[in-house]
Amino acid sequence: MKQVSWRIMKNEKGSVIIIVAAAMVLLLGIAALVVDVGVLFYNKVALSNAADAAALAGVQELPHDHTKARETAEAYAVSNGVETGQVLAEVLPDGRSIRVATSRVVPLGFARILGFYSTKVTADAKASVGSTKGLQGAAPFGVVEDDFVFGEIYTMKYSPRDSDETGSGNFGALALGARGADNYLNNIKNGYSGRLEVGDEIPTILETEPGNMAGPTRTGVDFRIAECDHEPKCTCDRFVKGCSRLLLVPIIDSLDVTGRNGVVLTGFAAFFVEEVAGVGNVCQVTGRFVRRAADGDLGNINDYGVVSYRLDS
Ligand SMILES: [Zn+2]
Incomplete structure (x- = not known):
């Protein structure tokens, strides 16, 4: 070696x-x-x-x-x-x-x-x-949480005559983004331009817009109804995608507040606006329930973007 x-x-x-x-x-x-x-x-x-x-x-x-x-x-x-x-x-x-x-x-x-x-x-x-966490274009009405039934009529904005027994001054109008009648009217006509999100841990508080707001409510809702020029006329079970009569409405925990006050946003639902009823101080907005954004059985809700999909990392 x-x-x-x-x-x-x-x-x-x-x-x-x-x-x-x-x-x-x-x-x-x-x-x-x-x-x-x-x-x-x-x-x-x-x-x-x-x-x-x-x-x-x-x-x-x-x-x-x-x-x-x-x-x-x-x-x-x-x-x-x-x-x-x-x-x-x-x-x-x-x-x-x-x-x-x-x-x-x-x-x-x-x-x-x-x-x-x-x-x-x-x-x-x-x-x-996901159930939709957030969306743009909400109408400035707060509908109180309920077991909504498809096609049934719900009140989106009450008239003082049938709701103000407590004198709370709140009839379902919301101040989204800003206060006042002009902003409220604009939000009815075009939908709120900001994004509303349901809070995960910290609840999202929306501010009510107290007062009957009969004038802007009537003008705004009539505008939405007139904007639907589809033939045949849209209904709650047969409407053209993106029809102006379809209102995306915040669902709130309760309207049991006094004056300008905060309510908790719990979700969103789509209502097909039926009419703004009443004259003078009577002013009520009703709509037929179409779909709940947080529902397990949403059908084709993605047709109007109330459902979100996300990749989980
Ligand atoms: Zn239409």
């Missing part, structure tokens, strides 16, 4: 070969790392995007159709480059969320030198359908 190593040491050519060979292994190892990590990263991103797209596509079918939600999600994943059989979509027990798990076996290049031929890359995504 002693003699052999001595001979190698003496032979410069031999030692260079050993050093080069050792360096090659090291270099190839680094190359393996760099190239293969790049390939894996690329696949992870592609898979992740496919999973996100699939979850968002599938969640559109929730909470109504679990089977279709799964099928849609899986079809989207496949059309985004995930192999059939490498995607699994499942609707979670809450019925409002879908999780999409994707995977792909990625063959490795340089890492083969080190004995690694392939590896499995996975990516998950989850999306939920």
Whole structure:
């Protein structure tokens, strides 16, 4: 042994070969790392995007159709480059969320030198359908929480004559964004331009607009009704998307306050405005209940944007 190593040491050519060979292994190892990590990263991103797209596509079918939600999600994943059989979509027990798990076996290049031929890359995504947390364009009426029934008539703004037994001065009008009749009228005509959000932990307080506000109420609601020039005329069970007679109304906990005061926003509902009734000091606005934004059975509520979808990270 002693003699052999001595001979190698003496032979410069031999030692260079050993050093080069050792360096090659090291270099190839680094190359393996760099190239293969790049390939894996690329696949992870592609898979992740496919999973996100699939979850968002599938969640559109929730909470109504679990089977279709799964099928849609899986079809989207496949059309985004995930192999059939490498995607699994499942609707979670809450019925409002879908999780999409994707995977792909990625063959490795340089890492083969080190004995690694392939590896499995996975990516998950989850999306939920929410009761609407927030929306723009709300009408400035507060309807008190109730077990609303489709097609039934509800009062959105009371007349002093039938509601002011307590002398509270509140008839259902809300001061959204600003106080006063002009702003109130503008909010009836065009919907409140700001965004209202239901508070998660801290409740959202809306301010009431006390007073009968007969003039602006009449003008505003008549305007909304006249703006519907659809033929045949819209009704609560057959209306054109975005019809002016569809009012998105804040649902509030109670109207049992005195003067200009705060009420808690608990959700949103869509009402099809029927009429503004009364003359003089009698002024009542009624509408037929169409859908509740926080309901589990919303039908096609996304037709007018009361439902939100989100990707959960
Ligand atoms: Zn209409």
